Amino acid sequence: MEFNDLINIKLTQESGQTSQASWKFDENTSSYNNVILIDNIPVLLKVSQDNINSFSLDYEIPGVIDDSMLNKYFESKITSEVRRIFDLDYDINKFYKYLENDEKLAPSVDFCKGLRLFEAVDPFEAIIASISSSNNSIARWTNTIKDIKRIWGDEFRFPSGTYYKFPPSEVLMSAYETKEEESEADDEQRKLESYTNNLKSCGLGYRVKYVKEASELFSLEADFNEFFKMSYDEAFDEIIKIKGVGPKVADCILLYGFNFKEAFPTDVWIKRIMSYLYFNNEDVSVKRIREFGMDKFGDYAGYVQLYLFHYARKSGLMYKLKK
DNA sequence: ATGCAGGACAGAT
């Protein structure tokens, strides 16, 4: 299937948005692959691109659908899910016009053309990925998410490889926290180092208990589908109650997991960039920058922070602000 | 090798 939308798939995949780890890149087909469920049928999505104005979607399913009506219905469901995940129905050219009207923001367009929100396949994955990202590097939290999928996620074998879904909260809730705990439950005693199917070994560090608690919360009490029905303010107040979720992580969850585009996730880099652009490089607190950004950018806030971050990264501004 | 980067939290002001 062809999609005629302005998007840079590679950039979108590799921009470190905390909705999920980047999809597996298949060298043979030059595609980013991931498994999703459509009507409970596992579908391997394969997304490839050689032109910024379009991309192709190929997919694999376990069996053959011989009913052409069913086939059409199935494909339309896949299409709408792909459009949702890559935020294709967002009017990005309108956003570019907005950026170009602000001299501080205008330079970002050239560096980020085609960068779109990478929305969560699974909101729970976005919650855990965002919690894992705090006080952490992109490389480390993405490895954590890949490990969690491999160890606790449902496995699906396709001709082009094995893929895993992110586990539901009920599964993650009963995961071992440490090597020691995993070892205790094992009859044949091996060396402690050989126990790697525990949360700590996924590189979560002290965030293990946050992940555990969030899993328990969404298994026993909360339903993350409720967030889709709330206003941004309601959702923010609710999500920030989770241990390990502060303002920045809350905004990441709401933006990348639930598509609240008015969120303005403010980390130290956004703080530095915004201070440089709008406050004459004064030291303005993260809290104030967040409020300023939400106020100034409104419904564009989420996209603006995404663009500012990558603009700073690629233009050398980040390097400059480091000192 | 020691030190630092990265958000949230608990405790103190």
Add this chain to the structure above:
DNA sequence: ATCTGTCCTGCA
């Protein structure tokens, strides 16, 4: 309301 020290790991 805002500040400080601490948490864990990977990388200079």
